[in-house]
Amino acid sequence: MDRAMANNTFSDNVRVLKSEVSKTAYQGVAVAIASIVIATLAVCFYQNGEISIDGIINAQKNNFALWILDIVPFVFGVWGQYSGSIIAYQASALIFDQTQELRNRAEDLEKQANYAVTHDALTDLPNRGLFYDRVEQAILSANNQNRLLALLLIEIANYKEVYDTLGRTSSDQIIKQISSRLQGVVLGADSVARIDGNIFSILVSDLTDGKEMELLAEHIQKVLESAFVVERLSVPVHANIGIVHFPQHGEDVDTLVQKAGVALFMATSSNEGYAVYEPSFDEHSPRRLTLMSELRHAIERGQLELYYQPKVSIQDEVLYGAEALVRWHHPKHGFISPDEFIPMAERTRMITQLTLWVLKEAFKHCAAWRKQGKKLTISVNLSAKDLHDPSLPDLIAGVAVSTGIKPEWVILEITESSIMTDPELTLEVIDRLSEMGYQLSIDDFGTGYSSLAYLKQMPLTELKIDRSFVQDILVSENDDVIVNATINLAHNLGFHVTAEGVETEEIMDKLKTYGCDIAQGYYLSKPFSVSAFDKWMIESKWKPASEAS
Numbered sequence: 001m002d003r004a005m006a007n008n009t010f011s012d013n014v015r016v017l018k019s020e021v022s023k024t025a026y027q028g029v030a031v032a033i034a035s036i037v038i039a040t041l042a043v044c045f046y047q048n049g050e051i052s053i054d055g056i057i058n059a060q061k062n063n064f065a066l067w068i069l070d071i072v073p074f075v076f077g078v079w080g081q082y083s084g085s086i087i088a089y090q091a092s093a094l095i096f097d098q099t100q101e102l103r104n105r106a107e108d109l110e111k112q113a114n115y116a117v118t119h120d121a122l123t124d125l126p127n128r129g130l131f132y133d134r135v136e137q138a139i140l141s142a143n144n145q146n147r148l149l150a151l152l153l154i155e156i157a158n159y160k161e162v163y164d165t166l167g168r169t170s171s172d173q174i175i176k177q178i179s180s181r182l183q184g185v186v187l188g189a190d191s192v193a194r195i196d197g198n199i200f201s202i203l204v205s206d207l208t209d210g211k212e213m214e215l216l217a218e219h220i221q222k223v224l225e226s227a228f229v230v231e232r233l234s235v236p237v238h239a240n241i242g243i244v245h246f247p248q249h250g251e252d253v254d255t256l257v258q259k260a261g262v263a264l265f266m267a268t269s270s271n272e273g274y275a276v277y278e279p280s281f282d283e284h285s286p287r288r289l290t291l292m293s294e295l296r297h298a299i300e301r302g303q304l305e306l307y308y309q310p311k312v313s314i315q316d317e318v319l320y321g322a323e324a325l326v327r328w329h330h331p332k333h334g335f336i337s338p339d340e341f342i343p344m345a346e347r348t349r350m351i352t353q354l355t356l357w358v359l360k361e362a363f364k365h366c367a368a369w370r371k372q373g374k375k376l377t378i379s380v381n382l383s384a385k386d387l388h389d390p391s392l393p394d395l396i397a398g399v400a401v402s403t404g405i406k407p408e409w410v411i412l413e414i415t416e417s418s419i420m421t422d423p424e425l426t427l428e429v430i431d432r433l434s435e436m437g438y439q440l441s442i443d444d445f446g447t448g449y450s451s452l453a454y455l456k457q458m459p460l461t462e463l464k465i466d467r468s469f470v471q472d473i474l475v476s477e478n479d480d481v482i483v484n485a486t487i488n489l490a491h492n493l494g495f496h497v498t499a500e501g502v503e504t505e506e507i508m509d510k511l512k513t514y515g516c517d518i519a520q521g522y523y524l525s526k527p528f529s530v531s532a533f534d535k536w537m538i539e540s541k542w543k544p545a546s547e548a549s
Contacts, residue, residue: 120194122172123179131193131201135253138205139246148207149246153260154182154220157238157268159198168423170230178237181223185216201257207245217241217274240267241274249277294330295341295350299357304328306361307527311379311498311520312542314512319537319544321377323413323520324362325527326354342383351385359396363403363410365530370409374537375545379411379441387414388425393432407437411462415443427457434459441498445486455493463490467501467521473510480510487514 044051044058118130126134135151142149156162156178163171175194182192182200191203204213220241227234242264250256263277275281298304308322328336345351358380366378386392400407412433434440441462442455455463465486473480483499490497499511502521511519528536537544 123176123194125179126191126193128193128195131191131195131203132253134191135203135256138203139251139253142246147205150204150207150213151244151256151260152202152204152213152217153242153264154200154202155240155264156198157240162235166230166235173230174228174235174237177228178224182220185219185223213243214274214276217243221273239273240264242267243274243276291336291341291344295345296353298328298330299353303330304357305529306358306365307529308533309520309527310525310536310542311518312524314508314516314519317542319376319540319542320518321379322533323379324358326358346383346385351383352389355383355386356395356399359399360403363399363405366409367403367405373546377409377411379413381413381443384415387429390425390429392429393436396433397436408439411439411441413441413443413464430458460495462498463495464498464500470499470507471501471503474506484514487516491515
């Protein structure tokens with residue numbers, strides 16, 4: 001069909017171009033005939049002194065040059081038609097070839113664009129979206145044919161350490177080598193994907209025995225045992241593997257991946273380095289599965305609430321601001337810890353909605369306090385998933401406009417670990433937020449794989465020292481030295497420092513001698529609800545600065 005259409009298009013082009021060339025040929029014939037008439041009249045007048053019919057006839061009969069001139073229009077016409085056909089054919093062929101080339105290029109570009117959307121740019125493996133789609137298709141096929149499936153999540157446990165030590169280029173080379181080794185292990189019909197910075201996944205179809213997956217996990221461990229050579233360095237890689245089976249452990253892709261994540265976590269403490277999911281891995285498994293579907297309703301039904309923990313300026317004892325902390329009061333299960341439902345929100349792709357709710361509430365409360373004349377700065381935590389979303393700055397900008405806050409009233413807190421998974425994208429998002437006027441803080445500093453290079457690159461305002469160092473500075477010489485050195489480092493980089501875990505007045509006084517800027521901890525106050533925080537500000541000795549000051 002396509003060949004016939006192409007031939008028809010080609011023939012139509014030739015016919016159109018030939019008709020255009022023929023017009024020019026006919027014009028040439030007309031000019032030639034006019035030249036003959038003029039020449040004959042001139043010869044007649046030259047011979048007879050006048051122009052007459054007899055004179056014209058005699059001129060044509062007796063003048064050899066006019067005979068030759070009479071032939072020219074016929075030769076011109078025939079040659080014009082022939083040449084026109086050749087030119088039209090060649091021109092049409094040229095146009096057709098160029099058009100086809102443009103079409104081919106457009107198709108290639110479209111294929112490349114589609115490929116980029118569904119594949120990981122570094123390894124050329126399917127990305128998370130394509131992998132989820134393949135699992136969903138495999139589940140449909142398995143249901144129709146009564147077959148078994150399995151999913152494996154493979155986490156490179158020491159990837160952050162490798163990245164921090166060798167940098168991005170060398171780490172990318174190791175990821176490519178890991179990708180090649182995994183593709184060599186799996187069977188032909190199985191699918192390997194890279195679904196996160198340091199996490200790969202494998203879909204195994206046509207499963208006959210669950211023990212096959214344990215054998216495959218052992219093979220993967222052996223394949224990754226050999227050190228990876230990068231820039232003449234031998235780099236060991238440590239992997240953990242979580243395994244789930246369909247339909248035994250779940251009947252949809254989200255449930256399977258969630259349970260594979262639980263198995264992956266248990267694999268970290270396993271001697272084998274892999275684990276097959278079991279309900280006993282999570283004593284609250286039924287509740288957690290229920291909570292996954294209830295979190296969205298909790299946001300809509302007002303079951304979530306923001307609490308605020310005060311932050312006090314150490315040097316002048318003024319209430320600097322507060323950190324917003326989300327709480328979930330479940331009607332059946334009561335208080336649910338953020339450590340439980342926030343990781344769950346990230347796994348079930350609910351984190352965007354949760355972050356949006358927190359931003360709206362925190363910005364609204366901040367605007368209300370500012371209208372009351374209280375010069376408070378609100379700190380809001382962002383998750384790693386948030387920082388990997390390029391639309392986050394636009395989302396925050398919209399919330400700011402709707403609530404009427406100014407960016408300089410807000411500190412956005414990020415963790416060290418959130419930078420390591422995809423530093424380039426994270427730094428791009430951070431730079432945009434900084435350009436918009438938001439202050440940025442590194443939370444829990446010292447607990448992750450810190451990199452001074454990143455601290456230098458990032459437009460930070462604040463560095464928060466983790467409570468694990470602060471709370472023992474009076475009894476641990478090492479912690480005391482670490483806290484003092486961190487404060488000096490941060491000040492030299494132009495950051496102000498917040499110390500978490502300030503439990504006593506003595507710790508507060510010690511931090512003051514070190515020049516620490518802000519304190520946060522139970523010595524000042526535990527986290528409060530909004531109404532309780534308002535009351536605390538009235539009764540506390542630490543008062544917020546006035547907007548007029």
